[in-house]
Amino acid sequence: MKEIEIKSTLQVFDSFEELPLDVQSLMEQSFKIRDQAYAPYSEFLVGAALLLENNEIVLGNNQENACYPSGLCAERVAIYAAGANFPGVPIIRMALSAKSLKHQLVTPTPPCGACRQAIAEYEINQKKPIEIYFMGETGKVVKSYSLANLLPLIFDNSYL
Known part of the structure; x- marks a missing residue:
């Protein structure tokens, strides 16, 4: 047996104000779209703002449904909208923010497993890393240089 x-490696910023100005601007857009999320069941709001290589910004927020599996996370709403509206244009950066209506969320909230897999598909296809910044409502912000840092054993089409 061999152990692997x-x-x-992630960067942690102590606050939103510590981010570079261009990232602050993208994160602010994630705040605005987050607060428009449709989350009547979980009361957990998530916003995603994507910067594309052509300088377009694509936004998404979580959309819940009484039939829970029919809902969709903010990250996938945004990334699929980018793929549909700007096919083949690489995603440079994602800014993600989460907020609970039940309590103040200060813990940086990363993408769920399904979103990580969806983001992986785009990162692999574009052959360029996607920077991912994520935070709660306030507090620390975490930066990953690539989705591969968040999902190191990526399932891709090489297994098919």
């Missing part, structure tokens, strides 16, 4: 160690 997998490491991820």
Whole structure:
């Protein structure tokens, strides 16, 4: 038997104000779209703002449904909208923010597993890393240089 160690390197900013100005601007857009999320069941709002290589910004927020599996996370709403409206245009950066209507969320909230897999598809296809910044309502902000840091054992089409 052989043991394998997998490491991820992330940057942690103490606050939103510590981010570069262009990232602050993108994160602010995630705040605005987050607050428009349709989340009557979980009361957990998520916003995603994507910067594309052509300088377009694509937004998404979570959309819940009484039939829970029919809902969609903010990250997938945004990334699929980018793919539909700007096919083949690489995604440079994602800014994600989460907010609970039940309590103040100060913990940086990363994409769920399904969203990580969806983002992986785009990162692999574009052959360029996607920077991902994520935070709660306030507090620290985490930056991953690539989705591969958040999902190191990516399932891709090479397995098919």
